[in-house]
Amino acid sequence: MRIPRIFTEQALITGELLQLEEAASHHLSKVLRMQAGRELILFNGAGGEFAAVIQDVSKKSVTVAIAEHLADNRESPLQLELAIGISRGERFEWVLQKATELGVTKITPLITERTEVKVGGDRQEKLIDRWQQIIISACEQCQRNLLPELSTPLQISDWLATVNSELRFVLHHRDSKTLPAEQKPQSVTLLIGPEGGLSESEIAQAQAKHFNALTLGPRVLRTETAPVAAISLVQYLWGDF
Structure with a gap:
């Protein structure tokens, strides 16, 4: 199953817990119906991406644990x-x-x-x-x-x-x-x-x-x-x- 990629405007730090924004939380919990333990990829536009795992899903928010950072941006040289x-x-x-x-x-x-x-x-x-x-x-x-x-x-x-x-x-x-x-x-x-x-x-x-x-x-x-x-x-x- 494809791992969802989610954009966040928040800082991403390996080892930290992060509560995702309302729209992202709704998409994961209500649309994709994802539960604790599911893997994600997070990025914030600052460069690279972070592996993450859902820790908690509540009615209004999704909390994730941020794991390792991957540096690839997949940008054209032009x-x-x-x-x-x-x-x-x-x-x-x-x-x-x-x-x-x-x-x-x-x-x-x-x-x-x-x-x-x-x-x-x-x-x-x-x-x-x-x-x-x-x-x-x-x-x-x-x-x-x-x-x-x-x-x-x-x-x-x-x-x-x-x-x-x-x-x-x-x-x-x-x-x-x-x-x-x-x-x-x-x-x-x-x-x-x-x-x-x-x-x-x-x-x-x-x-x-x-x-x-x-x-x-x-x-x-x-x-x-x-x-x-x-x-x-x-x-x-x-x-x-």
Whole structure:
């Protein structure tokens, strides 16, 4: 039987007892119906993971004993940022999940000319909390121990001024350039638009900031398909695929 992996925001110390957060405790006790004696893997994003054993299951909490630390983080050697226009509903959440599984280091949600999702105020805070939980769940599933960095939503013009990666690509289905396989970058940024893509003005702004136009073949990919294809190619060429 597969050993569950659980994220916690608490410090993890070998030999200590730890009472897990409410959501994690509910998942283990009510959903998985786990009892004392069952093994777990715990991680907190600080690096590595810890073996653990459930010591007690109560109505509201699960207490675990923390055992040895394992140092493996399963991270790609490539620093890879995905900057993508915010799309509606499950499309964007699917992108967050798959980008995490594929080894992206940083995810930056962008507000572009064609972004239809309203962010700001309390709604932005709720969205970020939900997006962060999706990333955590993806890390639990794919066995990453370091969470990708999730940026607050930024206007594309503000974000472009901060990019400092070695190679930069903006997806542009009306171009014909492909990835330069002969290069060996340490860091890559991928810029992808929302539904409807980036405007010509936004593509021009990106190219003025040393972004190379990139096409992924003759077919126009949806906003949730394009990042999966692009990330997979980048990881194959320069990462750990």
